Amino acid sequence: MxxxxxxxxxxxxxxxxxxxxxxxxxxxxxxxxxxxxxxxxxxxxxxxxxxxxxxxxxxxxxxxxxxxxSSASIAQPGRRGREDHALDPFWVSRQALEADSGMVQPGCGWLPEAWMPQALLRMAMRDVARADDALLTGYGPAMGSPGLRHLLSRRFAEEHFLAPIDHILLTNSGTQAMDMVCRLLLKPGDCVLIDDPCYFNFRALLAVHRVRVVGVPFGADGPDLAVFARVVQEEKPVLYLTNSGLQNPTGGSITLRAAHRLLVVASQHGVQIVEDDIFADFAPRETPSLAPLDGLNHVIRIGSFSKTLSASLRCGYIAARPDLIRALGDLQIATGFAGASPVAAAIAEYVLKGGGYRRHLETLNRKLARLRRDCAERLASMGIEVTIRPKGGFSLWGQMPDGCDVSRLARLALDKNLVLAPGAVFGDSPATAQFMRFNVAQMTDPSLSERLKGLIDSASL
Amino acid sequence: MxxxxxxxxxxxxxxxxxxxxxxxxxxxxxxxxxxxxxxxxxxxxxxxxxxxxxxxxxxxxxxxxxxxxSSASIAQPGRRGREDHALDPFWVSRQALEADSGMVQPGCGWLPEAWMPQALLRMAMRDVARADDALLTGYGPAMGSPGLRHLLSRRFAEEHFLAPIDHILLTNSGTQAMDMVCRLLLKPGDCVLIDDPCYFNFRALLAVHRVRVVGVPFGADGPDLAVFARVVQEEKPVLYLTNSGLQNPTGGSITLRAAHRLLVVASQHGVQIVEDDIFADFAPRETPSLAPLDGLNHVIRIGSFSKTLSASLRCGYIAARPDLIRALGDLQIATGFAGASPVAAAIAEYVLKGGGYRRHLETLNRKLARLRRDCAERLASMGIEVTIRPKGGFSLWGQMPDGCDVSRLARLALDKNLVLAPGAVFGDSPATAQFMRFNVAQMTDPSLSERLKGLIDSASL
Known part of the structure; x- marks a missing residue:
């Protein structure tokens, strides 16, 4: 040399x-x-x-x-401070994912850890530690664990939604499922309909895909069908992205009638619907959704187990027509080689198939129903109005008092170790900006009302 | 209604x-x-x-x-037969991922399950089953488990490659790491350099990104630098994608001198290098690679634990400049919400930090060295020439006898329950098409030579 x-x-x-x-x-x-x-x-x-x-x-x-x-040498790359971040669709994700144990998070989108089925998970892990060598170290089949796909197929059948296992692909998360569908079906500049307001990370994801996003107002009974029909004609959207069951953040649920009408319009105009069923296990059994009506003609259903089982396992799914599933399977090989971890799928399957999980859900859902009532009352006493009363889950969509600068409130709260979810991250309309999403399961601290009230006063004119 | x-x-x-x-x-x-x-x-x-x-x-x-x-009703969607599949970059992935236990897989890219550190993994899973609630059910920090990132940083430092943990992002796999880098840095029509031949799934991945791919011949000592320099000037590539350490499929390793010259050219022309270090634990300690020379100025290092620890855990990583890591972290939130499973990362960390893993590797690598020698001899006796003798790993790149139709051989073999890896899936050049990649760890069946010989005769003129 x-x-x-x-x-x-x-x-x-x-x-x-x-x-x-x-x-x-x-x-x-x-x-x-x-x-x-x-x-x-x-x-x-x-x-x-x-x-x-x-x-x-x-x-x-x-x-x-x-x-x-030399002390005059290049600056070391430091961690960005909180103040660097704009109040964009990443705002809540960043704060909530990086929150330390001293923070209270009425704005985050998950349950406290102690409310998850920890004992069942630990039992499942010990059981899977005895599984065969292939499960512990292999890539597993390209479509994901057949056992978990069978279980999903059986769960779907309980709501009269028939999807055999070759219609189901496992992924690393519900978000990744959505991303893969977008990669397969969208190109930059396409139009995509979303609910207004909607889960902020849908907005972050669609920004990555550089598509044109149009919001359809979502209320207690589902999307505004008149707006939906008009926008479908005018904008020629490729996809409509929505939550099935309990909508995030409003907690609204589409009615059976609205679901049917929506599907008629979507099928007439060739709009593909993607319904994210991530809150399935919080919703009462009879909650309507789109896939049971349509099969998988115009609907793709995605979901995950992050909200009621474990977000740490990283396991989601896509149910779609077999031609789409085959294309998504190839896309998954190219971009991830395999999807959900076989170990994670085996753990999830162990928990989901046991009676303990059903009992856990029953207790959890009863507790959440009580908390939703109590919390709505407490919010009302602060001048925060909750007009939609969700049929399940942990979110309340509250309209903040007149004169309260909601974005300012969120920033002030962060300085006081409170992570809030201001309306602006869920949608662009001025009406949405006056709301906040509250997680009733993260608001059990008795001093919280007082702290929140003080902050609202500071953020008001 | x-x-x-x-x-x-x-x-x-x-x-x-x-x-x-x-x-x-x-x-x-x-x-x-x-x-x-x-x-x-x-x-x-x-x-x-x-x-x-x-x-x-x-x-x-x-x-x-x-x-x-009615029996005249629409046909049921069936599984595609093997014959539907073209001999494209997905060919080996599909066959190997779906192979049942009756198949022998000299073409697959992983070790037999029994050769993986099963006992250590089982011990790790039982240990992690006692971890705290947050680890078992939470999303974990956006960048991935700090423990595993620390461990990676320490492993890198052993090769004088200094990457603190805020330069490291955990992902669901090495392939997903590569995909994320491509999503961040490439746009359709960009030029990307790859090795010729190269890992077939790089080609599948780049096809998804709709980029222009140019191959640089790769030999025993690394890429052809004259071609690299010329192509960099003529084609203005954005990225060069390569394996560090042991190249897949040739088993070649870049020399320190070639690595330095490559970096000089790449830095002069602003070409970003992505080195996939997936075979790190098979390579002798002193094997040169690019990141230790360059830091992370022009190099992004990706990798995973799928080859020596477990592919089932789904855990990979990206080491890159902090500005890139921050952008990749946001991309990961938008497209997957979180990366590697905290449970998986904890299991990997437990195994990697124990002395048992080092001992496992030593035994494994000694065994592979012996098998590479033996297998090269057996291949030579069939007229298959292995000119590059890899310094580690399980792959041999063999030139098939004159007159052997290699793609036909691969198809004939599949009918006889043998998954082979024909040259054509690794690159487009006619020279490459005359090779096959052999996995010495999957060729211990004593009857295999006889079967392979018979098939070569059938596929020859």
Whole structure:
């Protein structure tokens, strides 16, 4: 190797240590001899590299003492502070995912950990630890664990939605399921309908796909069908993205009649509907949704087990027509090689098929029903109005008092270790911006009402 | 609800049962009364629906017996047969992922399950079953488990590659890591350099991204630098995608000198290099790679634990500049909400940090070294020439005898329950098409040489 190349390698080795913070500003560098041995080069090469960095002002020589990183050197990459983040669709995700245990999170989209079926999960993990070698280390079949797909197929059949297992593909999450459907069906510039308001991460996802997004107002009984019909004609959307069962954030549920009418319009205009069934296990049994009416002609159903079983397992699914499933399977090989972890699928299957999970849900859902009532009353006492009373789940969509600057409230709250979910992240309309989503399961702290009330006062005119 | 809407729902309920195979051709439908109760409609509605389907020829009425699905009804969606599949970049993935236990897979890209650290994994799972509630059910931090990222950072430091944990993002797989980098940095029509030959799934992935792919010949000592330099100037590529350490499929390894020269050219022309370090634990310690030379200026390193620990856990990573990592983190929230499962990361961390894993690797790598020698000899006796002798791993890249139609051989082999990896799936050049990749760990069956020899004779002129 030529000497110049060697020096370049040594130079880069030092620069990297400074850049990554392994050598801090002001810190002493290793001796020439020691560093030469560390990077397997001659001392003369390292000497030359050190001298060049001195010439560049990156390190300084102190005779009799050694070489030190200059304090004028490039800044170390630090973690962004909270204040860097705009109140965009990522806002709640970032704050809630990074929250430490000292924070209270009325705005986050999941249950407290202690409310999840921990004992069942631990039992399932010990059971799966005894599974065969292939399950523990193999990629598993391309479509995902047949056992879990069978179980999903049986669960769907209980709501008269018939999807055999070759109509079902497992994924790493419900969000990834949605992303894959978008990758398969959308191109930049296409129009996609979403609910207004809707789950903020749908908006983040659609921004990645660079599509044109049009909101359809969503209320207690589902989407505004007159607007839906008009927008379908005017905008020629490719997809309509919605929650089945309990809509996020409103908690509204489509009626059977509205579901039927929606499907008629969608089928007439070739609009593909994607219904995200992530809150399935919170919804009462008879809650209408689209797939049971349509089969999978114009509907793709996606979902996951993150809300009632475990978000840590990373396991979601897509139910769709077999031609779509085959194409999605190929897409999954190309972009992830395999989908849901066979270990995770086996754990999920173990929990879901046991009677303990049903009993867990019954207790949980009774508790949530009581909390929704209590919380709506407490919110009302603060001047926050909850007009939609959800049939299940943990979210309430509250209209904040007149004069309250909701985005400002969310920022003020964060400074006081409270993560809130301001309306603006769920939609662009001025009406939506006056709302907040509240997680009743994260609001059991008795001091919370007082804190929230104080913050609302500070954020009001 | 109007009667017509009800009938439409009943009609669709029946059609769906036929379409999905829940009601097979020739099968008797439920009685009108029974089906009416199943779908919570009146018998008169169901009667009308049945009569309409009779009129459409979808079901037939047999007086005194009931209604039956017409045998002339729409075909059921069946699974595609093997013969449907082209010898494209998906070929090996599909066959190997769907292979049953009766198949022998010299072409697959992983070790037999029994060679994986099963006992360590089982111990890790039992340990993680006692972890705290948050780990078992939470999403975990957006960048992935800090413990596993620390461990990766320490492993990198052993090769003098310095990447602190805010330069590391966990993903669901190495392939997903690559996909995310492509989503962030590429747009359709961009030029991407790959090795010729290269891992077939890189080609499948890049096809999804609709980029222009240019191959750079890869040999025993790494890429052809003259070609690399020329192509970089002529084609203005955005990315160069390669394996660090042991290249797939050739088993070649870039030399330190070639790595340095490559980086000089790449940095001069602003080409971002993505090195996939998936075979890290098979490579001897001193195997050169790009990230230790460059830091993360022009290199992004990705990898996973699928080859030496478990593919079932679905855990990979990206090490990159913090600005890229932040953007990739946002992309991961939007498209997957979270990356690697915290449970999976905890299991991987438990295994990787124990001394048992190092001992497992030492035994495994000694065994593979012996098998590579033996297998190369056996291949030579069949007229298959292995010119590159890999420094580690389980792959040999063998040039098939003159006159052997390699693609035909692969198809013939599949009929005999042998999954092979024909050269054509690794690259488009005629030279590549004359090779095959052999997995020495999947070729321990003593009858295999005989079977392979017979098939080569059948596929030769």
């Amino acid at each position: 030529k000497t110049d190349s060697k020096i370049a390698i040594a130079l880069e080795a030092i620069r990297a240590r400074i850049r990554t913070g392994s050598l801090a500003h002001g810190e002493r560098l290793p001796s020439i001899r020691r560093f030469a041995s560390q990077i397997a080069m001659s001392p003369s090469t390292v000497n030359e590299a050190y001298e060049r960095l001195v010439a560049e002002g990156i390190i300084v020589a102190r005779p009799g003492s050694g070489y030190y990183v | 109007k009667t017509d809407s009800k009938i439409a729902i009943a009609l669709e309920a029946i059609r769906a049962r036929i379409r999905t195979g829940s009601l097979a051709h020739g099968e008797r439908l439920p009685s009108i009364r029974r089906f009416a109760s199943q779908i919570a409609m009146s018998p008169s509605t169901v009667n009308e629906a049945y009569e309409r389907l009779v009129a459409e020829g979808i079901i037939v009425a047999r007086p005194g017996s009931g209604y039956y699905v």
